[in-house]
Amino acid sequence: MSRSVLLEGPGRRRVVKGEVPEPGPGEVLVRVAAAGICGSDREMYEGGRPEPYRTFPIVPGHEWSGTIEETGPGVDPSLTGRPTVGEGFVNCQVCDRCRAGDTNLCGAGYDEIGFTRPGAFADHLIVPARLLHPLPAGTDLRAAVLLEPAAVAAAAVLRAAPVPGERVGVVGAGTLGLLTIQLLAASSPAELVVSDPRAGREAVARAGGATAYFHPDRLGATDLDVVVETAGARDSAAAAARQVRRGGRLVLTGIPGVVSEMLSPSMIVERQLMVTSVFGAPSAAWTHAVRMFTSGLLDLGPLVTHELPLEAYSDAVALLGQGGEGVGKIILRP
Structure with a gap:
C-alpha cells in the first residue's frame, strides 16, 4: 500500500491509501524520501493559486528527493536504486520554447508535478524518466530536497x-x-x-x-x-x-x-x-544547481529547520504561514 495527501479543494485534505502505482512507458516509480513545502503549496491549500496553475483534487508536492524503486518500459533498468531529484515542469520537448531550452515556458501549456498532476506528498511518485537528475550514491536526500528551489x-x-x-x-x-x-x-x-x-x-x-x-x-x-x-x-x-x-x-x-x-x-x-x-527553472538551471550541490559548492542541509510526518501536512502549511525567525525550509518525511 502507498499513502498520499489528497487535497480535494482549498482547505479540504485527507490522507488516502491505495495500491503502489505502476510506472508506464518512459516513467519511473520513486520512493519519496522527503518533500518540501513552499509558498506555492500554501497558496494551493488556501485556494489562492490561479486556476490555470492548479487542479483539484490533487496530491501536492513539487519539491522532492527520493530513490528510484522501479523503471517502466523503455527506461534503463540500471537506474533502479539510484537517489534522485527531478524537474517539475512536464514539457512537450517539441515546441519553439522547449527547443530553445526554455522548458519551463513550454508552449503546450502549464503542466507541473504537484499542481496539475500527482506530486510528492506521498510515499511514492511517478515521474517521467527524462525529467530525472540522478544523484551519487550516498547523497543526503534530506538536503537534496532543496534542489528544486x-x-x-x-x-x-x-x-x-x-x-x-x-x-x-x-x-x-x-x-x-x-x-x-x-x-x-x-x-x-x-x-x-x-x-x-x-x-x-x-x-x-x-x-x-x-x-x-x-x-x-x-x-x-x-x-x-x-x-x-x-x-x-x-x-x-x-x-x-x-x-x-x-x-x-x-x-x-x-x-x-x-x-x-x-x-x-x-x-x-x-x-x-x-x-x-524567472518563472520556475529550465533544465539548464537544474543541471547547474545539481552540479554545484554534488561538488560541495551548495550547502543545503542547514536550511531545513522542521521535519514533520506526512499526516502533519496541514500543520506544516500553518507553520509556514506563521513564519518567524526560526522557520526555514519545512519538509514532510513519508
Whole structure:
C-alpha cells in the first residue's frame, strides 16, 4: 500500500491509501524520501493559486528527493536504486520554447508535478524518466530536497550573469534568497549585500557568503551592479530596483500575489536598468544547481529547520504561514 495527501479543494485534505502505482512507458516509480513545502503549496491549500496553475483534487508536492524503486518500459533498468531529484515542469520537448531550452515556458501549456498532476506528498511518485537528475550514491536526500528551489535560484543567477569582482545584492533572505546568496558567492563578488526584515536570518546569510545585511527600511547600498529580488513582497521589486546602479541589472523571482506593486517605468528607463525575471527553472538551471550541490559548492542541509510526518501536512502549511525567525525550509518525511 502507498499513502498520499489528497487535497480535494482549498482547505479540504485527507490522507488516502491505495495500491503502489505502476510506472508506464518512459516513467519511473520513486520512493519519496522527503518533500518540501513552499509558498506555492500554501497558496494551493488556501485556494489562492490561479486556476490555470492548479487542479483539484490533487496530491501536492513539487519539491522532492527520493530513490528510484522501479523503471517502466523503455527506461534503463540500471537506474533502479539510484537517489534522485527531478524537474517539475512536464514539457512537450517539441515546441519553439522547449527547443530553445526554455522548458519551463513550454508552449503546450502549464503542466507541473504537484499542481496539475500527482506530486510528492506521498510515499511514492511517478515521474517521467527524462525529467530525472540522478544523484551519487550516498547523497543526503534530506538536503537534496532543496534542489528544486536551488534550481530556481540558479535560473536567476544565470540570468544575472555576475562577473567576479562585481557588487551584487539579494532582496529577501527566505529559502530562495539564502540559496541565491550561496550561488552568487560562488562568482567571487567584491560585495554581497542582503536585505530582509528578519534579523534572525543574518547569521545564515553571512554563512552563505553575504558581506552586509540590513533591514529594508534602512536603504543600504544603492549602486550595486546586479540585484536579485527573491522576497515576493508588496514593495520588494521597487526596493530592489533602488539598489541597482545606473545601467545595472535586476532579476525578479518573487510573485507578490494579487495586490499589484508599483515598479516605476520611469525609474527603469531613466536609470537604464536591464530588468529580467524567472518563472520556475529550465533544465539548464537544474543541471547547474545539481552540479554545484554534488561538488560541495551548495550547502543545503542547514536550511531545513522542521521535519514533520506526512499526516502533519496541514500543520506544516500553518507553520509556514506563521513564519518567524526560526522557520526555514519545512519538509514532510513519508
